[in-house]
Amino acid sequence: MNEYDDLTTQLTRSLSDHADVMTGRSLGLAEVKGRARGIRRRRAASAVVAAAAAVAILVPAVSLANHTGGKPEPAPATQTPSPSPTTTGTPDGSQPAPGVLDVSDLPTGAAPTMDYLENGTLHFADGGTGQVNTRYTPAQFVEMADGSRVWQTADDTGTPYVEIQDTDGTFHDPVRTGGGLSVNPKHSIVAWLTPAGQVVVWGARASEPAPLGDPVPGSDLRLGPVTGDDCSLACSVIVNVRDGRGQPWEVSDSGSQPLRDGGYLVVNDDSEGGLSIGFTEITDFKTCSKLLGGGEFQGFATCKNQLISFSPDGQLIQALPSYFDGVGPGGIAMYGLDGKQLFERSATAQVQSYFTVATWEDDTHVLAPTYQDGKWALVRIASDGSMEYAVAPVKGPYDQSRFLLPTGGNVPVA
Amino acid sequence: MDRPPEDRTGATSVLPGAERRSAQDARDADFAAYLAARQPSLLRTAYLLTGNRHDAEDLVQVAFAKLYLSWDKVRDHGSIDGYVRRILVNEHNSLWRRAWKKREHTAEDSVLHALDRPHHDTTDDGVGSALWDVVQTLPRRARAVVVLRYYEELSEAETAGVLGISVGTVKSQTSRALAALRTRAPETLNPRASEEDDR
Numbered sequence: 001m002n003e004y005d006d007l008t009t010q011l012t013r014s015l016s017d018h019a020d021v022m023t024g025r026s027l028g029l030a031e032v033k034g035r036a037r038g039i040r041r042r043r044a045a046s047a048v049v050a051a052a053a054a055v056a057i058l059v060p061a062v063s064l065a066n067h068t069g070g071k072p073e074p075a076p077a078t079q080t081p082s083p084s085p086t087t088t089g090t091p092d093g094s095q096p097a098p099g100v101l102d103v104s105d106l107p108t109g110a111a112p113t114m115d116y117l118e119n120g121t122l123h124f125a126d127g128g129t130g131q132v133n134t135r136y137t138p139a140q141f142v143e144m145a146d147g148s149r150v151w152q153t154a155d156d157t158g159t160p161y162v163e164i165q166d167t168d169g170t171f172h173d174p175v176r177t178g179g180g181l182s183v184n185p186k187h188s189i190v191a192w193l194t195p196a197g198q199v200v201v202w203g204a205r206a207s208e209p210a211p212l213g214d215p216v217p218g219s220d221l222r223l224g225p226v227t228g229d230d231c232s233l234a235c236s237v238i239v240n241v242r243d244g245r246g247q248p249w250e251v252s253d254s255g256s257q258p259l260r261d262g263g264y265l266v267v268n269d270d271s272e273g274g275l276s277i278g279f280t281e282i283t284d285f286k287t288c289s290k291l292l293g294g295g296e297f298q299g300f301a302t303c304k305n306q307l308i309s310f311s312p313d314g315q316l317i318q319a320l321p322s323y324f325d326g327v328g329p330g331g332i333a334m335y336g337l338d339g340k341q342l343f344e345r346s347a348t349a350q351v352q353s354y355f356t357v358a359t360w361e362d363d364t365h366v367l368a369p370t371y372q373d374g375k376w377a378l379v380r381i382a383s384d385g386s387m388e389y390a391v392a393p394v395k396g397p398y399d400q401s402r403f404l405l406p407t408g409g410n411v412p413v414a
Numbered sequence: 415m416d417r418p419p420e421d422r423t424g425a426t427s428v429l430p431g432a433e434r435r436s437a438q439d440a441r442d443a444d445f446a447a448y449l450a451a452r453q454p455s456l457l458r459t460a461y462l463l464t465g466n467r468h469d470a471e472d473l474v475q476v477a478f479a480k481l482y483l484s485w486d487k488v489r490d491h492g493s494i495d496g497y498v499r500r501i502l503v504n505e506h507n508s509l510w511r512r513a514w515k516k517r518e519h520t521a522e523d524s525v526l527h528a529l530d531r532p533h534h535d536t537t538d539d540g541v542g543s544a545l546w547d548v549v550q551t552l553p554r555r556a557r558a559v560v561v562l563r564y565y566e567e568l569s570e571a572e573t574a575g576v577l578g579i580s581v582g583t584v585k586s587q588t589s590r591a592l593a594a595l596r597t598r599a600p601e602t603l604n605p606r607a608s609e610e611d612d613r
Contacts, residue, residue: 012565014545219553
């Protein structure tokens, strides 16, 4: 028996030994049927739930930035964009203590100014609703500049697919994907990965999706930013390889090659101004990030937060805690390009909140599906740290977000 | 509106409804028999994937619930075991859950750093535990490949089918997982290293 045989034999024995001690509690048919009913309900397109949004539109205008409920808020940093009073608010609720991500009793603001999915119903920014007619269950979607939508869906087994919905509402046949969609800032190119690591792009006058570059080697591939406006001219897609070695790849029509610029382990976002953010160190206990500067901005590094995405105008950076676990991030921060932290809000032992993905709604606000106390709410967070409901809290299971926001947010105004 | 068929006496028959209930009962009985038979095995696989009892039980419940929803379709096509195993693994790897378990990302990303740490367990009794410790630090997909290949003893092609990846990817992930395990494994699995150390 050679060394290899020894290892695999020992491995099989080890797995069997550990598996054998797992007896677990007996699962009955009633429990399975109950869980199945819950899954079926979530899959089904729900009835239109627009009451909260409708109420929000009718209320008097109050600046989100000024609506602090009498409690002090961190002052917006100077020389950074101020959150514009985009919202109308009710006198209900109040701002939580500074620094705390407490969304249990916020003022109600305006409805989201971007389309979003709530329990299977598509809510449009103009207040209308529509049904989602994808073949499988939506997990992510992107709105394209030409009015089409690209969905990532999953079948009953969890196998992911991409479904392209043309502007007339018709769907292309689903195609298998390795998971994840990424879109360029102008929303003219959407990219995904096949299970074999091949980047596929679609948009900007293309009738069908097309492969870009060569397949990226490695396991656990994640899409990074997409640059360029039209892949028939030039575009590139960053693919992060999260296999422990941290070597991002740059994929373009010239081929695929390791990205050496910047010394990133993971590239999170590029701005149209030529700046980039990503991770430079990842350990069990922290993640360090940097902004790679250019022009007037020298760049900065921080291990206090993970730098995640640029605002649409490229002037602010959304950030997450350096370390987090559990179901979702329990904190959010924003930075200016000069490295100044504008605010940070975090869950606490008393306030157990978390969100799924915070998506830029405009240059100074993000929307985040946030869970707390058994309810999901769509929360608007401004660059001064003030918060309000864009959709009021509704009961829901902790591990199933009620809301799905479009990746990349709104299509930019031309 | 459709009316229920009438029997020869002209009275409204209750048979269709009863038949439906009967068919539903038979379906449930069928499923319950499968549930009872396969639950222990699936739970063991789920435990190897998740590494803890609570998550394993939750994962198995979701897998069986999704199987229940598709029971008629799957039963008619056979290969129920493959189908439910596929649900189990995909659910475990699901993007939504994985995306926010940042703690696990960082654990995955630090695997190679962890593998660099010296390991001095040389007793036979420690081999199994040491391997299990390393298996638990593998990235989810690599771990799924290891579990399917070396616990479920599926072929490379079968593993590829369950995970929805190519055979080549299964091979490369297996190779890298074994390399990681070998690096971290006790010296008894790496006799040449021991010999070199003795010199």
